[in-house]
């Protein structure tokens with residue numbers, strides 16, 4: 001039955017009607033709020049390219065965690081800025097690592113909040129890569145010297161299998177410190193299985209894994225590297241993060257992580273990869289998360305500061321688009337603010 005009998009505008013006439021037929025809704029319980037924890041006390045340092053987002057010392061992170069919970073957001077994800085970096089990412093897996101300290105403090109003060117722990121090595125490595133770096137070909141580990149005197153592409157390799165042990169060790173350490181969900185973001189092959197095995201052997205059989213399954217090498221991560229001080233000192237991450245052109249390969253990445261024991265999966269970034277989110281939703285039945293990354297946030301903030309867009313409206317529309325594409329969980333720097341608006 002076509003026009004004039006069918007008139008779709010009939011159901012758009014009032015907000016009550018529009019609300020009644022709304023297909024997708026945002027709820028605060030879908031949000032995960034990222035926090036960047038740094039050394040010190042009373043530190044609350046705004047990230048230049050991410051206005052409204054801060055590096056927080058543990059005491060400030062506890063306050064922020066409390067405010068997050070109060071806003072109705074059930075979960076945070078922690079990233080760490082260690083005091084020192086080295087060639088074996090000690091800060092990632094040390095018992096007194098910055099995220100371990102933050103997790104213990106937050107668990108004690110805000111016990112009901114779900115704490116996720118990002119598991120990667122880049123923030124803790126002097127070279128800023130997500131795994132162990134070796135000269136190729138050759139066995140020697142590249143460390144501080146390589147940062148001072150960067151090797152050319154082809155002269156170094158991010159070593160997959162040797163990195164798995166460090167990722168598993170980091171995961172066990174975080175879970176023991178009170179992290180509820182382990183979220184590996186490194187994109188090494190086989191890391192979900194290695195982490196699962198590590199957790200199980202440590203008796204942590206109930207700790208779930210949220211895998212950054214389809215993480216693309218993206219220009220949208222720019223501001224994050226300032227936030228987490230994790231930019232690679234030489235080369236880039238294209239040999240382990242995914243090529244932005246590949247959706248079929250993204251499905252293979254997710255499938256492998258599911259087989260290896262992931263409990264939840266993630267697509268990152270979100271808005272430039274909504275088709276990947278939709279395809280993953282269609283194909284997999286696990287809870288599906290999407291990360292609205294720093295560059296997505298920074299673009300909205302920058303345009304809003306110029307009065308080129310309506311900030312609140314675009315913020316909510318961007319989150320709605322990610323939800324509509326099929327993400328059940330959204331990692332977003334807007335978590336607290338959007339929750340208050342809902």
Ligand SMILES: [Zn+2]
Nearest residue numbers: 120121122130
């Ligand atoms: Zn990394």
